[in-house]
Amino acid sequence: MIIYLRSGGKLHDLLKPDVDQYTRRVETHEGATLVEILGELGIPLVMVAFAFVDGKVRKLDYVPTDGDVITIQSPVAGG
Amino acid sequence: MNGFGGTILRINLETGEIKRTPTPEKFAREWMGARGFVAKTIYDEVPRDADPLGPENILIMAPGVLTGTFAPAGSKIGFGCISPATNGHADSNMGGHLGAEMKYAGYDMVVFERISPEPAYLYIDDDTIEIRSAGDYWGMGSLDLEKRMKDDLGEDFQIATIGPAGENGVVYSCITHDFGRQAGRCGVGAVMGSKKLKAIAIRGTKSIPVHDLPALTKSTYDIIQRTKTHPLMEPWQKYGTALFVGWSNEHGCFPSRNFQTTYHEGWEGISGEKLAEEILVTHKACFGCWINCGKYSRARIPGKPDIYVEGPEYETIALCGGSCGMTNIHDVAYANYLCDNLGLDTMSGGNTVGFAMECYEKGIITKDDLEGHELRWGNIDDFENLVRMIADRRGIGEVLSYGTKGAAERLGRGTLAFAHQAKGMEFSGYDTRWYSAQLLSYCTSDIGAHHNRSWAITADIEIGQDTPEGKAEVVIYLQHIRPLFDTWCCCRLFWGEVDVTAEEHVDTIGYLTGWDVTFEECMQISEKIWNLTRSHYLERNGGPGRQFDVAPARQLEEKVPSGPAKGQRVGVENFEFMLDDYYHNRGWDKNGHPTREVLEILGLPHVADNLEKVGLLGEPFVDGVPKVRGKRLKPKAM
Ligand code: SF4
Numbered sequence: 001m002i003i004y005l006r007s008g009g010k011l012h013d014l015l016k017p018d019v020d021q022y023t024r025r026v027e028t029h030e031g032a033t034l035v036e037i038l039g040e041l042g043i044p045l046v047m048v049a050f051a052f053v054d055g056k057v058r059k060l061d062y063v064p065t066d067g068d069v070i071t072i073q074s075p076v077a078g079g
Numbered sequence: 080m081n082g083f084g085g086t087i088l089r090i091n092l093e094t095g096e097i098k099r100t101p102t103p104e105k106f107a108r109e110w111m112g113a114r115g116f117v118a119k120t121i122y123d124e125v126p127r128d129a130d131p132l133g134p135e136n137i138l139i140m141a142p143g144v145l146t147g148t149f150a151p152a153g154s155k156i157g158f159g160c161i162s163p164a165t166n167g168h169a170d171s172n173m174g175g176h177l178g179a180e181m182k183y184a185g186y187d188m189v190v191f192e193r194i195s196p197e198p199a200y201l202y203i204d205d206d207t208i209e210i211r212s213a214g215d216y217w218g219m220g221s222l223d224l225e226k227r228m229k230d231d232l233g234e235d236f237q238i239a240t241i242g243p244a245g246e247n248g249v250v251y252s253c254i255t256h257d258f259g260r261q262a263g264r265c266g267v268g269a270v271m272g273s274k275k276l277k278a279i280a281i282r283g284t285k286s287i288p289v290h291d292l293p294a295l296t297k298s299t300y301d302i303i304q305r306t307k308t309h310p311l312m313e314p315w316q317k318y319g320t321a322l323f324v325g326w327s328n329e330h331g332c333f334p335s336r337n338f339q340t341t342y343h344e345g346w347e348g349i350s351g352e353k354l355a356e357e358i359l360v361t362h363k364a365c366f367g368c369w370i371n372c373g374k375y376s377r378a379r380i381p382g383k384p385d386i387y388v389e390g391p392e393y394e395t396i397a398l399c400g401g402s403c404g405m406t407n408i409h410d411v412a413y414a415n416y417l418c419d420n421l422g423l424d425t426m427s428g429g430n431t432v433g434f435a436m437e438c439y440e441k442g443i444i445t446k447d448d449l450e451g452h453e454l455r456w457g458n459i460d461d462f463e464n465l466v467r468m469i470a471d472r473r474g475i476g477e478v479l480s481y482g483t484k485g486a487a488e489r490l491g492r493g494t495l496a497f498a499h500q501a502k503g504m505e506f507s508g509y510d511t512r513w514y515s516a517q518l519l520s521y522c523t524s525d526i527g528a529h530h531n532r533s534w535a536i537t538a539d540i541e542i543g544q545d546t547p548e549g550k551a552e553v554v555i556y557l558q559h560i561r562p563l564f565d566t567w568c569c570c571r572l573f574w575g576e577v578d579v580t581a582e583e584h585v586d587t588i589g590y591l592t593g594w595d596v597t598f599e600e601c602m603q604i605s606e607k608i609w610n611l612t613r614s615h616y617l618e619r620n621g622g623p624g625r626q627f628d629v630a631p632a633r634q635l636e637e638k639v640p641s642g643p644a645k646g647q648r649v650g651v652e653n654f655e656f657m658l659d660d661y662y663h664n665r666g667w668d669k670n671g672h673p674t675r676e677v678l679e680i681l682g683l684p685h686v687a688d689n690l691e692k693v694g695l696l697g698e699p700f701v702d703g704v705p706k707v708r709g710k711r712l713k714p715k716a717m
Contacts, residue, residue: 007310008309008576008577008578009575009576010713013713044540046330046540047537047540047541049323049325049326050314050326052310055317057314057318057322057351057352071310071311071313073311073314073322075326075327075330075537076320076534076575076576077393077507077530077531077536
């Protein structure tokens with residue numbers, strides 16, 4: 001199945017976008033968690049604070065479904 | 080002059096004299112605004128032995144070159160003085176709309192001198208400037224007063240106020256504006272209170288001259304189009320900074336119970352998700368911002384009136400929440416409201432209450448000190464009782480009004496070991512025992528511990544959490560780039576989160592002013608300011624400088640007892656290694672004193688002369704100081 005990972009900021013270079021400036025197309029298998037998918041892409045989990053899918057915050061144990069567009073966010077400082 | 084309001088105001092609060100002088104272009108170009116204007120002016124004008132809360136200190140209010148312009152969120156304004164918390168340079172930045180309004184009235188800097196004989200407020204309506212009586216306003220809460228002044232003067236005035244804490248000289252009092260934006264740090268509110276200046280009201284209707292309007296318009300339009308679709312825009316708009324409470328806990332840097340540990344049991348109850356589910360009313364933005372990270376909330380606590388407050392954002396959740404043992408987002412929002420209305424910085428305020436709660440737990444503070452109340456972890460009634468005592472400086476509130484360092488010096492009994500501060504200003508909401516670059520950032524900061532001077536947590540991760548090596552150069556770079564946004568006065572979130580580069584901001588300055596300015600030049604200005612504020616600190620406090628760059632014993636020696644960072648501590652040896660590395664890479668000697676060579680490179684030979692006169696000039700480097708001071712960790716500047 002195909003999912004799309006999106007990010008910017010500190011994660012931009014690690015994500016290596018290939019669809020547009022922010023988006024990477026990722027082929028993966030049903031049932032894989034975000035932890036596994038990010039691990040396969042070589043993105044250190046410690047650099048991902050959370051994922052954002054369909055307007056909702058998800059933890060990294062989230063299991064994507066085909067066609068999901070998932071934003072990943074690095075940790076940042078308070079205001 | 081393009082890009083600026085054009086006038087500097089000097090207001091002698093004692094005599095009522097108001098002086099207007101044109102803003103010199105050389106001054107504007109060399110110091111760029113806010114933090115730069117403050118550093119230069121207080122260095123030149125405030126006697127070295129001036130009492131921070133006495134008549135010789137000055138209070139400065141200054142926007143920056145980008146304030147009030149098309150720059151992404153050119154919303155910021157700085158307040159500066161000598162800090163009563165640190166006895167050194169202070170500058171504290173706030174968003175909202177005050178800075179833009181001030182430039183539209185035509186002013187680039189207001190310098191408040193001396194002390195008003197009676198409570199007063201400054202009224203500016205374009206060219207009309209008056210010092211008016213604030214007799215009716217004295218004693219009011221910051222938020223209550225802003226509402227009252229909007230009713231009295233009109234909705235289109237932008238208002239800044241202090242609360243009772245500022246009136247009473249609590250050294251971590253803030254200045255509040257826009258019902259929840261604060262110049263929170265360094266005790267600028269106490270200095271305003273010491274001058275009997277209760278509020279500032281500004282309406283400006285002029286415009287800012289621009290060098291190349293078509294180029295400025297096009298570049299801003301392009302940035303808006305690009306960032307509108309940025310993937311990180313939506314999470315920021317929905318949740319703001321509170322969303323990082325979870326990550327901080329899961330990675331062992333969240334302060335729990337006065338930094339006793341770094342994973343807070345029950346953090347889910349004070350998370351960003353909880354905020355959005357339970358208390359969020361609407362989103363709120365500063366001038367010219369389309370991120371709108373501000374969250375406006377309603378807290379409902381049985382037995383207390385419902386309150387509305389802007390926040391709580393990450394730092395308040397960490398320090399009023401985690402560090403005070405809270406697990407309920409309504410309680411944290413209520414604590415946020417109390418601090419805001421009393422005029423206390425939620426960061427130093429929360430940190431100080433957490434410190435006092437630990438003192439209570441250890442029997443160092445007792446019910447007798449608390450007018451019969453208790454001071455239990457996570458108890459909002461106890462929190463309320465104590466912050467009211469602090470704002471009034473009653474009983475133990477007087478001791479705690481000096482912040483954690485001042486209180487520890489008065490309480491003794493080993494309390495300094497768990498006072499989380501550097502140079503007298505409290506830590507932000509990050510424990511550093513697994514993040515040594517962040518500890519170095521706090522301890523070497525010119526204004527005391529503050530994450531906005533350098534936030535190095537992700538640098539720690541990328542360089543290696545277990546090594547002290549390679550951290551100092553990166554901290555130096557961050558200490559130049561992050562406060563640059565407080566000099567230009569635009570919001571750093573556009574740079575940090577949605578990929579507007581610092582270089583794009585520099586281009587904006589060029590379109591605005593016509594200056595042929597480069598990013599490197601701006602970074603050198605930032606480094607110049609850093610060296611000036613360091614030298615100023617030394618001239619006021621003596622030497623050796625190294626004695627001031629110290630870490631709380633808990634961060635160095637006590638292992639984290641639980642959570643993901645269990646067993647971690649920085650260690651004295653690692654810290655001293657980083658400090659040596661830091662001084663060397665700054666071109667300072669082993670005592671932390673700037674050398675003549677580095678000061679001359681930065682255009683500060685007179686500062687070298689001044690340091691030499693008082694015996695605090697750094698020993699020269701045999702092979703010369705490093706040519707590049709500070710290292711950019713990643714091309715994207717983070
Ligand atoms: S991102 Fe937040 S702090 Fe920055 S200008 Fe916008 S609302 Fe203000």
